[in-house]
Amino acid sequence: MxxxxxxxxSSRAQLLQAAAALMSERGSIEVSLSEIxxxxxxxxxxxxxxFGSKNGLMMELVKEILGRALIQMGELLEMDLDPVxxxxxxxxxxxxxxxxxxxxxxxIHAMFQTPETAKEVxxxxxxxxxxxxxRLLEEAVAQGRIREIDPMLFYFIVxxxxxxxxxxxxxxxxxxxxxxxxxxxxxxxxxxxLDMVLTxxxxxxxxxxxxxxxxxxxAA
Amino acid sequence: MxxxxxxxxSSRAQLLQAAAALMSERGSIEVSLSEIxxxxxxxxxxxxxxFGSKNGLMMELVKEILGRALIQMGELLEMDLDPVxxxxxxxxxxxxxxxxxxxxxxxIHAMFQTPETAKEVxxxxxxxxxxxxxRLLEEAVAQGRIREIDPMLFYFIVxxxxxxxxxxxxxxxxxxxxxxxxxxxxxxxxxxxLDMVLTxxxxxxxxxxxxxxxxxxxAA
Numbered sequence: 335m336x337x338x339x340x341x342x343x344s345s346r347a348q349l350l351q352a353a354a355a356l357m358s359e360r361g362s363i364e365v366s367l368s369e370i371x372x373x374x375x376x377x378x379x380x381x382x383x384x385f386g387s388k389n390g391l392m393m394e395l396v397k398e399i400l401g402r403a404l405i406q407m408g409e410l411l412e413m414d415l416d417p418v419x420x421x422x423x424x425x426x427x428x429x430x431x432x433x434x435x436x437x438x439x440x441x442i443h444a445m446f447q448t449p450e451t452a453k454e455v456x457x458x459x460x461x462x463x464x465x466x467x468x469r470l471l472e473e474a475v476a477q478g479r480i481r482e483i484d485p486m487l488f489y490f491i492v493x494x495x496x497x498x499x500x501x502x503x504x505x506x507x508x509x510x511x512x513x514x515x516x517x518x519x520x521x522x523x524x525x526x527x528l529d530m531v532l533t534x535x536x537x538x539x540x541x542x543x544x545x546x547x548x549x550x551x552x553a554a
Numbered sequence: 555m556x557x558x559x560x561x562x563x564s565s566r567a568q569l570l571q572a573a574a575a576l577m578s579e580r581g582s583i584e585v586s587l588s589e590i591x592x593x594x595x596x597x598x599x600x601x602x603x604x605f606g607s608k609n610g611l612m613m614e615l616v617k618e619i620l621g622r623a624l625i626q627m628g629e630l631l632e633m634d635l636d637p638v639x640x641x642x643x644x645x646x647x648x649x650x651x652x653x654x655x656x657x658x659x660x661x662i663h664a665m666f667q668t669p670e671t672a673k674e675v676x677x678x679x680x681x682x683x684x685x686x687x688x689r690l691l692e693e694a695v696a697q698g699r700i701r702e703i704d705p706m707l708f709y710f711i712v713x714x715x716x717x718x719x720x721x722x723x724x725x726x727x728x729x730x731x732x733x734x735x736x737x738x739x740x741x742x743x744x745x746x747x748l749d750m751v752l753t754x755x756x757x758x759x760x761x762x763x764x765x766x767x768x769x770x771x772x773a774a
Contacts, residue, residue, distance in 0.1 A: 446724035456728035480755040486730050487746040494718020499710040504666035508676035509684055510706050526707040534754030535700040
């Protein structure tokens with residue numbers, strides 16, 4: 335919760351922090367205004383004062399959590415780094431956000447279900463993220479490092495893959511007997527996901543290519 | 555809705571079908587008993603009679619939708635087919651279920667949030683699916699077709715990737731201007747996802763391996 339904690343001097347920040355803590359504890363975004371008020375030690379009327387409504391508070395929470403991450407991801411584009419390394423850092427960054435705030439993806443989807451917040455979350459969060467991703471992919475393709483891929487399909491495949499272990503914590507518990515996503519599991523999930531996305535599971539491909547090359551090498 | 559339609563002779567099936575239709579239309583699992591009753595043209599008291607509660611109806615809907623798909627996936631294990639082809643058919647099967655019933659993954663997660671249905675959905679749906687997947691992976695690894703992978707991590711990465719375009723239909727609309735997942739988009743999503751999972755995005759690997767083999771070939 336360090337991002338949110340950093341500005342906890344104000345009541346506004348205390349309310350955001352209380353909502354985030356409740357959602358993390360429960361693994362659910364179903365929290366009431368009075369629960370948020372109680373957790374923060376403040377009056378629930380302050381939610382209306384600062385955010386207009388519970389939806390307003392949730393929108394601010396999304397922006398607070400993802401704002402800094404989005405800026406950092408945008409900065410990647412300007413860095414003098416191998417484009418595949420940039421893609422890796424981008425994907426690691428997404429998983430780290432979900433690890434620290436496992437409820438954030440559900441919160442974004444809840445914002446998309448209400449017309450007044452759908453436009454705002456699209457413009458401030460999802461579109462900038464998709465645009466950064468598109469440019470990272472474009473750079474890697476241009477430098478001949480990865481194959482061409484439709485950025486829209488990449489967006490859904492990768493975001494779904496990054497999120498699902500956090501979204502599915504009940505499944506993790508009931509089907510795999512794992513009660514907590516600790517730092518070790520986060521790291522293994524990240525490495526496995528990057529491996530699958532970048533080099534794939536198949537052994538065959540490299541072998542087949544190598545065989546083809548040897549054959550043509552011999553013929554030459 | 556063909557699976558559900560097949561047995562629509564009974565009131566029980568009519569209620570299930572009405573619930574499925576409402577959830578598909580709305581892109582949300584938030585439907586009330588009275589809405590289900592109205593859509594089916596039946597009395598809402600029948601929900602209590604047939605299913606005990608709305609949760610009971612939802613649990614039956616999950617089993618109705620996924621039961622046949624799980625049996626088909628289980629049958630894959632016994633088929634005389636290349637293990638990588640089996641994995642592909644397995645993943646295609648998952649995407650096809652989400653395509654036809656885009657709400658089903660959210661329904662499963664809702665079942666996991668209630669203690670009385672969590673155990674049932676784990677035993678009847680998620681564990682059998684995970685077990686089938688584990689055996690498919692094991693077979694492909696044993697035949698030297700894919701690299702070793704932790705089946706639990708594979709489960710979350712692949713299920714999240716398969717589901718997210720359906721779960722994120724609002725994002726598809728607001729960020730990418732796509733209003734409908736038609737058969738063409740489903741096919742492109744499936745092909746791209748299979749490509750990423752199996753052969754990965756990187757161009758580098760095959761090239762590097764080929765180069766290494768040539769080098770050692772020349773040296774020999």
